[in-house]
Amino acid sequence: MDETNLLMRIDGVTTNFHTYAGIVHAVDDMTITVPKDSVVGIVGESGSGKSVTMMSVMRLIPSPPGRIESGHVWFDGATLNMADYVQQEGPNRGMVDLLSLPPEEMMKVRGRHVSMIFQDPMVSLNPVLTIGLQMTESMVAHGIADNEEAWKRAIEMLALVSIPNPEERMRDYPHQYSGGMRQRVMIAMALSCSPELVIADEPTTSLDVTVQAQILELMKELKTKLKSSVIIISHDLSIVAGMADKVVVMYAGRVLEEADVYDLYEKPGHPYTMGLMKSVPRLDADDRERLVPIEGSPPDLLAPPAGCKFAPRCQYAMEICCKQEPPLITIGDGHRARCFLHHPAAPAVPGFVKVE
């Protein structure tokens, strides 16, 4: 994977929520790189911090109670047209830190350069505005088209996501669309300003399988057509398998593993990734094998365990795992994992490929 041709680097982002019960460590020292023209999948269960990470990138964390405590989100400056904020030297030369932009500059980034497809199309469209008005809003706000032109482009976008009779449907309200069609509108809206990066937060979770297949095929098709990079967030390893070039596995606000999609599925480097794969039944399995669940439940982020966050549920946990948090180490080309089992002194575990 070409790590030099970067579109975005999330660098050590930590986001906490300050609640009455205490500080919730939602995302801790998050580092992810997004190469240009690629699809990055982020997999994790609810509460693993995958949505909070992306909301931090977009600076949409409600504050209070949320606060981005530290870190940078480096975004390719060549596309942003913000000469004043581009780093002139150092390792991040030519990049712009989205987290230190003034709010009015950040507004120029949202929707124009980085856009988001939200999880629930039922609640993320405004019920009292027509689809046409919502479609044209961002194009007009970013000044890339006047009203008339934006209307025309919006019709083209609706046709692109295969909404029948787009001219007439522009004047309809969201409740006149079905769930799958609303999600298509969300996708059309996210792509309307041709952003460099599209963040899709569980884009198919509330949809039926057949509609999910439609939406995923559409996203793949548009990805090649419009040349945007995509970050797809999902709790489902199988959705990511078909789309992503690179996958990041998150748990309790941390990256546990990051790898090329083939490496991740063929030689997972973390017991959690292995566990996730064994706990879902496969449609192409021949016999009814018993599932292997991951026992226990995810930790409470108000009081996360000391040491490795997965240790209390890990069947291979060693003494050190409960005391010290393992670092994210490189175990192959673009393959990183946060596990002590890769240490030379650790015992061998069946099915686990240890770094040499």
Add this chain to the structure above:
Amino acid sequence: METILKVEHLKKYFSVNVGGPFARHMASLKAVDDVSFEVGRGETVGLVGETGCGKTTVGRTIVGLYAPTAGTITYCDENLCALSREAMRNVRTKLQMIFQDPYASLDPRETVGNIIEEPMDIFSIGSMAERRERVQELLRIVGLNPEHANRFPHEFSGGQRQRIGIARALAMNPEFIVADEPISALDVSIQAQIVNMLEDLQQRLGLTYLFIAHDLAMVKHISDRVLVAYLGKIVEIDESRNIYKHPLHPYTKALLSAVPIPDPRIERRRQRIVLKGDLPSPINPPSGCRFRTRCPIAQPVCAEQEPELRDMGSGHMVACHFAG
């Protein structure tokens, strides 16, 4: 195998207002329209389909939460639709349900102990001490700490709440359990825990399941036989082992091809049958075959004639003019 439940020509129509907020014009929504199937004792039958195919309505009608519009439900040689209220009350102890949403199906103001004890209370089973004893036992069976009987539902995670829901369903020693999407609200790593537990309970207590879900891979895993429903009709019935390899109905084929497989090499090679459009309205379903509006192989005959469920050999039933 002894037949425990027999559903014949079951129909359930709901009356809905289609006239808008200020006009009254009632129409019938055909949620379940002429569905027949059998379930053998000790078997797990999966019922799959998209939202709006009537799968939940079938489950709820069987346990008596809805009164059927037409048709019969025979449970152990008794026609449930013809029973008196009192007789139905007693039969219902044998038919229990596990609900989809563990956050909505437990009363937030009752302790877990009271929630599980309530069915026994209603039927005045045993003394108070015996009931308490049974609650402890049930909590142990579903893998929870018996000391948690005094806690409230909000103190538990989603997976634990679903275990409480299962303990409540087991309180009356049922024979038949309708599990309505019992795992779809849970996290991936928790789903396997609950499914394994349901399988263990079946072995131990000799339960029969009707497992309703939209996750085909999970249904294939847990079921002996699978019923595929589309817009209030059953379009295909077969053994779960066979249905993945040899689906006959074009809808089943499309449904199976839509399920992603967690393997990037297989997933990128697969040819998908992507269905066009959305589910038609069950208020005004298409004439003839209901699937014809989205079917890739539809012919003029499909609009005129409704296909019957036909036996294609060894219990493999399919409702399509062009199957086989």
